[in-house]
Amino acid sequence: MGGDFAPAHEVAGAIEALRLGKNGFEVILVGREAEISEQLKRHNSEGLPISIVHADEVITMDDPPTAALKQKKNSSLAVGMQLHKEGKADAFCSVGNTGAVLSASTLILGRINGVSRPTIAAFFPSEKGVCILVDAGTNVDCRAQHLYEFAVMGAMYSKKVFKHENPTVGLLNVGEEKKKGTEAVQEAYALLERSSLNFIGNVEGRDILKGTSEVIVCDGFVGNVILKFGESVPRFLKSKLKQYAAGNLFRTLLIGAARGSLRAALRDMDYEEFGGVPVLGVNGVSMIGHGSSSPKALRNMVLKAVEVAGSGLNKYIEEAMATSLKPAESAAGSAQKGIS
Amino acid sequence: MGGDFAPAHEVAGAIEALRLGKNGFEVILVGREAEISEQLKRHNSEGLPISIVHADEVITMDDPPTAALKQKKNSSLAVGMQLHKEGKADAFCSVGNTGAVLSASTLILGRINGVSRPTIAAFFPSEKGVCILVDAGTNVDCRAQHLYEFAVMGAMYSKKVFKHENPTVGLLNVGEEKKKGTEAVQEAYALLERSSLNFIGNVEGRDILKGTSEVIVCDGFVGNVILKFGESVPRFLKSKLKQYAAGNLFRTLLIGAARGSLRAALRDMDYEEFGGVPVLGVNGVSMIGHGSSSPKALRNMVLKAVEVAGSGLNKYIEEAMATSLKPAESAAGSAQKGIS
Numbered sequence: 120m121g122g123d124f125a126p127a128h129e130v131a132g133a134i135e136a137l138r139l140g141k142n143g144f145e146v147i148l149v150g151r152e153a154e155i156s157e158q159l160k161r162h163n164s165e166g167l168p169i170s171i172v173h174a175d176e177v178i179t180m181d182d183p184p185t186a187a188l189k190q191k192k193n194s195s196l197a198v199g200m201q202l203h204k205e206g207k208a209d210a211f212c213s214v215g216n217t218g219a220v221l222s223a224s225t226l227i228l229g230r231i232n233g234v235s236r237p238t239i240a241a242f243f244p245s246e247k248g249v250c251i252l253v254d255a256g257t258n259v260d261c262r263a264q265h266l267y268e269f270a271v272m273g274a275m276y277s278k279k280v281f282k283h284e285n286p287t288v289g290l291l292n293v294g295e296e297k298k299k300g301t302e303a304v305q306e307a308y309a310l311l312e313r314s315s316l317n318f319i320g321n322v323e324g325r326d327i328l329k330g331t332s333e334v335i336v337c338d339g340f341v342g343n344v345i346l347k348f349g350e351s352v353p354r355f356l357k358s359k360l361k362q363y364a365a366g367n368l369f370r371t372l373l374i375g376a377a378r379g380s381l382r383a384a385l386r387d388m389d390y391e392e393f394g395g396v397p398v399l400g401v402n403g404v405s406m407i408g409h410g411s412s413s414p415k416a417l418r419n420m421v422l423k424a425v426e427v428a429g430s431g432l433n434k435y436i437e438e439a440m441a442t443s444l445k446p447a448e449s450a451a452g453s454a455q456k457g458i459s
Numbered sequence: 460m461g462g463d464f465a466p467a468h469e470v471a472g473a474i475e476a477l478r479l480g481k482n483g484f485e486v487i488l489v490g491r492e493a494e495i496s497e498q499l500k501r502h503n504s505e506g507l508p509i510s511i512v513h514a515d516e517v518i519t520m521d522d523p524p525t526a527a528l529k530q531k532k533n534s535s536l537a538v539g540m541q542l543h544k545e546g547k548a549d550a551f552c553s554v555g556n557t558g559a560v561l562s563a564s565t566l567i568l569g570r571i572n573g574v575s576r577p578t579i580a581a582f583f584p585s586e587k588g589v590c591i592l593v594d595a596g597t598n599v600d601c602r603a604q605h606l607y608e609f610a611v612m613g614a615m616y617s618k619k620v621f622k623h624e625n626p627t628v629g630l631l632n633v634g635e636e637k638k639k640g641t642e643a644v645q646e647a648y649a650l651l652e653r654s655s656l657n658f659i660g661n662v663e664g665r666d667i668l669k670g671t672s673e674v675i676v677c678d679g680f681v682g683n684v685i686l687k688f689g690e691s692v693p694r695f696l697k698s699k700l701k702q703y704a705a706g707n708l709f710r711t712l713l714i715g716a717a718r719g720s721l722r723a724a725l726r727d728m729d730y731e732e733f734g735g736v737p738v739l740g741v742n743g744v745s746m747i748g749h750g751s752s753s754p755k756a757l758r759n760m761v762l763k764a765v766e767v768a769g770s771g772l773n774k775y776i777e778e779a780m781a782t783s784l785k786p787a788e789s790a791a792g793s794a795q796k797g798i799s
Contacts, residue, residue: 325689
């Protein structure tokens, strides 16, 4: 109920997902029953496995995340996450207040053993396919240990959900050399070097779209800025093309004719294709999307959640957290310094 | 002499600049005389105001910046910067080792009064024109005071070089709210609020290309990542379009026909158009470009340097540093905390 167009887009997206989905899953719509039923009537949902669980409160975009969760015990977010916690649902999706979804995921589902800070990952298109960037905005201040944990979680997601055999992991930095960047990043380099992950060293801003590594690790400040910058590129290009064609019929026709190609090229930069991004490091499957998500974005988010729920991801994250770091060779291993 | 194609591209760029430039300037080429003369012979430079100052050493891309400057007293970088220091040149341009150019600018020219850390700015195209981003990679760890100084320098550049009357300044952050981001960024917000700059608050990654503010302030880690990411967008799009058209004659023809429009739209994302970026906060005009800069990029860099030299920029920066911050209302002003 927390999205900008709730529950209209949520209902439409769920129905689209059920029509497309081949895996035999069900959708539980959590929120104000009357409003949801009203929306359901606008679609042909006959025969689709949809049910409603009533929750009369709504956490808004402006609510302070943790306080809102405590006060609004009967919010669609709290009730839905609780259903997941109790095993009545295998995954949770929301396009509501991101901070509140993250808090609910952490507080209700709990952290995976070995994870100090749950994180949100994001996906980037690249010349070679798709890459996963962690953290996409959750933790703006990170120590080395946090960056290391993001790497482990990102690598497991890449492996288990994207089916990359031995995903390459790059540390986002301002240069290739080991001694570049902030202290936290330099220490994270040392940790990653000691890990059993397929760490390829530092990567730079230009390596994201190039696809130099399948996993890109950074703090949430950088991740958030780069994610939002990337999302703004298609709009910028459209605006520039429009300026270029303005008042010139030939150019307008040409651009019109080539629009399909452009749209296809830009589609990979369109977040709607990915639908939502996962909260990683919690005991469950929790997906978050933009407040303004379209039904299409919501559809893709639901389908992705089904896929993640079926992958057994969290079991692998827990295992990797316990085993991926080899003991430091020196007595004063830099790993110790970074633990929160 | 430090660029990847030195001195060929430097000579070609200088000649192009002199042919295009209308301001009556001269170019001094600093480096190995024989090599430079050899390149000059390949062009028709008759009548152009070009001279050569010999310098037989070269600081390479792999040299450690500060050490190299001390050891190679007769490098083209040291000799050229010295000419500028002595007033024999009004500006300095290089596409060599960025760290070394920054060190030479700081050590030889000295800092402007009131500036704690010189910085490198970069330019971004936006829907509304061009915006200046500071820091673009110089200072990866920044305190509030540094961010504040970047804002002052960026605003003066925008005002005096881009002729924006009262340039808007945005603080790059992960959200609009004052309390978002790291401690340093939150403190910088407080400083900027108290300043006489046209501070519009936090801006996000998506605001860069949108042109929400004419100056964007961030630390050098974020700035470097976003700059390199932005530069990689045209290549990514070309690659995606090629993939889309592959094996389809109609699509290939269509994209071929629309190529001009695309190129024009992408041109604004092409760093060659800007040529180089300025070192800000030093007593002089020092411009830096990519090691692999084309003659065209070098040409634009030289023309930009002429423009900056004529703008009186540094006088305004010094003045703004002394006057733009209003006294804190509370006794324990947050400004004090951040000073390095």
